[in-house]
Amino acid sequence: MKHHIKFKVNGDEYSLAVDPWRTLNEMLREDLNLTGTKLGCGTGDCGACSVMVDGRTVSSCLTLAVSVDGKTIRTVEGLAPSGEELHPIQEAFVKTGAIQCGFCTSGMEMAALNLLSKNPSPTEKEIRAGLSGHLCRCTGYNQIVEAVAVAAEKMRQTRLAEEEK
Amino acid sequence: MRLPRFEYFAPKTLKEALNLLADQGEGAHVMAGGTDIVVKMNHGRLKPKAIVALEAIDELDHIHFRATDGLTIGATARLADVASHPDVLNHYPALAEAILTMANVEVRNMGTVVGNLCNAAPSADCAPPLIVMGAQVVLSRLNGERSLPLDQFFKGPGLTAMEPGEVVTSISVPVPPAGSAASYKRISGRCGVDIAAVGVGAMVMFDGDICKEARIVLGAVAPIPMRATKTEDLVQGRQWTPDLIEKAGQEASEESKPISDVRASAQWRKAMVAVLTRRVLQEAQARATRS
Numbered sequence: 096m097k098h099h100i101k102f103k104v105n106g107d108e109y110s111l112a113v114d115p116w117r118t119l120n121e122m123l124r125e126d127l128n129l130t131g132t133k134l135g136c137g138t139g140d141c142g143a144c145s146v147m148v149d150g151r152t153v154s155s156c157l158t159l160a161v162s163v164d165g166k167t168i169r170t171v172e173g174l175a176p177s178g179e180e181l182h183p184i185q186e187a188f189v190k191t192g193a194i195q196c197g198f199c200t201s202g203m204e205m206a207a208l209n210l211l212s213k214n215p216s217p218t219e220k221e222i223r224a225g226l227s228g229h230l231c232r233c234t235g236y237n238q239i240v241e242a243v244a245v246a247a248e249k250m251r252q253t254r255l256a257e258e259e260k
Numbered sequence: 261m262r263l264p265r266f267e268y269f270a271p272k273t274l275k276e277a278l279n280l281l282a283d284q285g286e287g288a289h290v291m292a293g294g295t296d297i298v299v300k301m302n303h304g305r306l307k308p309k310a311i312v313a314l315e316a317i318d319e320l321d322h323i324h325f326r327a328t329d330g331l332t333i334g335a336t337a338r339l340a341d342v343a344s345h346p347d348v349l350n351h352y353p354a355l356a357e358a359i360l361t362m363a364n365v366e367v368r369n370m371g372t373v374v375g376n377l378c379n380a381a382p383s384a385d386c387a388p389p390l391i392v393m394g395a396q397v398v399l400s401r402l403n404g405e406r407s408l409p410l411d412q413f414f415k416g417p418g419l420t421a422m423e424p425g426e427v428v429t430s431i432s433v434p435v436p437p438a439g440s441a442a443s444y445k446r447i448s449g450r451c452g453v454d455i456a457a458v459g460v461g462a463m464v465m466f467d468g469d470i471c472k473e474a475r476i477v478l479g480a481v482a483p484i485p486m487r488a489t490k491t492e493d494l495v496q497g498r499q500w501t502p503d504l505i506e507k508a509g510q511e512a513s514e515e516s517k518p519i520s521d522v523r524a525s526a527q528w529r530k531a532m533v534a535v536l537t538r539r540v541l542q543e544a545q546a547r548a549t550r551s
Binding site for chain 1: 262263264265266267268270294295298299302303311313315340363364365366367369370453
């Protein structure tokens with residue numbers, strides 16, 4: 096039996112009928128065509144499918160679509176909503192060469208967003224802990240860790256500038 | 261990688277959940293965070309007729325601490341929330357440390373402490389620290405409630421004392437006695453995002469330099485998280501010396517019953533039981549004498 100659910104993704108409201116055995120990852124990619132979120136391992140071990148649900152990252156491959164009824168979701172497509180200006184996290188990933196094949200990138204960026212929303216000035220160790228469980232087979236991680244530090248600094252400066260206004 | 265078909269229920273009250281379980285019978289499966297169940301369904305190891313999700317039940321997500329009664333953790337309290345809770349960090353640091361060794365940020369944002377226990381993996385990281393701290397499991401059924409010590413809850417890999425129609429609604433952990441402290445450490449093939457190959461939890465209580473009480477639990481080296489009772493007996497009532505800790509490590513290694521599997525050989529596990537037992541005893545003792 097399909098369940099009627101309502102939820103928000105990147106600010107847009109959706110109302111959908113979903114089968115209970117479908118995952119949030121399948122619904123985002125197949126029904127909403129939001130393919131920025133990837134599917135890697137399907138077991139919560141690789142981080143590629145990470146999205147935010149009500150302000151915290153989860154593995155979309157392990158989340159049942161029916162369970163997001165009434166919730167607010169943010170995916171990588173919602174990082175730079177205008178499509179013109181990149182989010183500081185995305186900008187930093189580009190600038191530091193933290194992207195190679197790109198498969199882990201959306202999950203990494205969501206993990207970075209989750210980390211920086213709780214800890215705006217993380218140490219390198221805290222960045223590594225925050226990204227732990229996100230597997231990248233290209234970069235060797237150093238550029239990704241650097242990207243998160245660069246993004247944190249940029250976001251801090253933006254906040255300071257806003258406070259001075 | 262498609263999940264098998266099932267019906268889904270998200271009751272708003274515990275009563276409703278218990279009624280659903282009774283109606284649906286044996287094919288129904290309770291779900292908290294889903295991080296174990298969905299993986300098992302994905303691998304075809306679990307094919308429930310119905311999922312009864314506990315998430316929408318408000319009364320189950322609590323994390324409460326009172327200096328008189330201790331800590332209670334509700335069935336849907338998330339691992340991340342328990343590990344960052346000020347009272348847990350203050351009074352039960354070994355539990356917070358155990359949780360932070362588990363999985364990754366996303367899984368800790370979804371998974372629950374109670375779910376980790378109900379999954380009943382011999383390597384469940386929450387089990388050793390909670391058993392040594394004297395945790396009780398509270399089980400609800402339609403006509404009542406019962407509680408039992410956590411070390412009697414595990415019956416085998418994936419098997420618990422939970423009966424059909426029952427739901428674990430919370431666990432409770434007593435206030436740590438004065439002069440006591442606990443520690444948990446684990447070793448796995450990789451430093452993060454791996455299942456423990458060996459985990460050891462210990463609680464020690466001191467009167468001067470005499471260890472009045474010791475509880476030691478070994479994870480991933482027996483079909484269930486096992487109490488190392490011979491080692492406890494060896495340590496209790498004795499003066500705390502380096503020689504005693506050395507002997508305790510050997511004893512724990514001897515009484516552990518590991519198997520060889522993809523994660524480690526039995527021989528290596530036995531060697532690591534000795535190492536970890538020494539380390540958790542040292543850390544627990546240092547904490548107990550500081551407090």
